[in-house]
Amino acid sequence: MRPIGGPFVLTFKQSNANRIYCLNAEAERQGLHRGMAYSDARAFCPDLQSRPADPIGDERFLNVLRRWATRYCPWVGLEGADGLVLDITGAAHLFGGEAMMVTDMRQRLSRAGLSVQVGFADTRGAAWGLAHYGEGLAETGRTLDALGPLPVMALRLEDKTVTALQRLGLRTISDLVESPRAPLTRRFGPGLMMRLDQALGRQPEQITPLADPPHYGVRITLPDPIGLKDDVMAGTSRLLDSLCAKLKAREAGARILCLTLRRVDQEAQVVELRLARPLRDPQRILPLFERGVADVDAGFGIDQMRLEATQVLPLPAQQISSVTSSRKDQLEDLISRLGTRIGLENIQRVLPADSHIPERSFLIAPAAYSEPEGPWVALRPRPLSLFPPEPIAGVGAQPPKQFRWRRMALSTARATGPERITPEWWLEDDNWRSGVRDYWHVETRQGRRLWLYYTPQNPGWFAHGEFA
Structure with a gap:
């Protein structure tokens, strides 16, 4: 800031x-x-x-501020995109009264570098109007005295309604209260009088606090310390059953699990498990903990175990089919096992990319954070091995009859082509600045099947890949 x-x-x-x-x-x-x-x-x-x-960042900060405001009362909700509403009924006396509570709010927020506008009243609508247009405290039972001088827009009305009221000469809330209700209702609908009644306390308006996000954590306190691997795995199994039941109830799956083992000397051993896919199946998750649990130093014994899902993703229920294969689950479990040793980011897969340039026709992505895509679409055969272009001796637009490549003397038996590939002009690539390339599939008498190309703008021959 x-x-x-x-x-x-x-x-x-x-x-x-x-x-x-x-x-x-x-x-x-x-x-x-x-x-x-x-x-x-x-x-x-x-x-x-x-x-x-940054509206997203503001929303995130407002939710953080909402959690902080629960120190004053348990009923805290969001008011639009830039405000909070608190129901302090029965809580103000804990801070010495309403005025002392507001003063405490201002001081704490000021120390944090925030400037705020606070309104206090018997009703939610009156508090909103005071916070936005009056900033003050309305005494109990005297809401109209505090709201009367405020403009009609302090009633949370639409802009077109405010403009129409001002044209009628109704500029303040006092003017609106003194006007006949029936003509205003016929002209503006019931919403205008509803907002007025809510602000004056004639019609109730509830505050709906935001529920705290679900907490996916379970723990167990052991009557006697344990230290054997089998005992720890048995405790982990019990914790997984309870945790996965919570996840299933909310149709969610754990992506990262953290098992905390507290020893009798108050030290803690932590086993973190990162899964290739969100899971909530205890039978699949439990074996993945074996390696981490085996490395735990139990010391004089473990007397408390805690399991928490620190990253949770949606995992809706799916229809079970008779043709469903378990091969995908086995692959994901294998990725998770290997990921505990070398890291999930180091297990990668090749994905097709929408580009006719050979070097850009594929992407390398972590297997745990991507789905296999396919099938691969290629109008012409592509070599299994692709390497940076290597120059070879050759003259003319036709493949050379004889040439040397990697210290080997080769002679052409058959050549198929050309396939002309033009560079993607909208992307910067130094390797393609020479212009178009004419690719040939060359089979040599020595058994090598190479992918050669010729550059017409800057005459030259290059080897770019080798077929199997």
């Missing part, structure tokens, strides 16, 4: 135009507001500074 002096805004792109996403107090004093076109804002304020907004 870096403080910036002067007017500052965050911008986002909407309908091919940059608009203001958020702004500081200095920018507001210059007459700028949210949703304003950035070009108009620069016309009003030439020294305006800006940065691109």
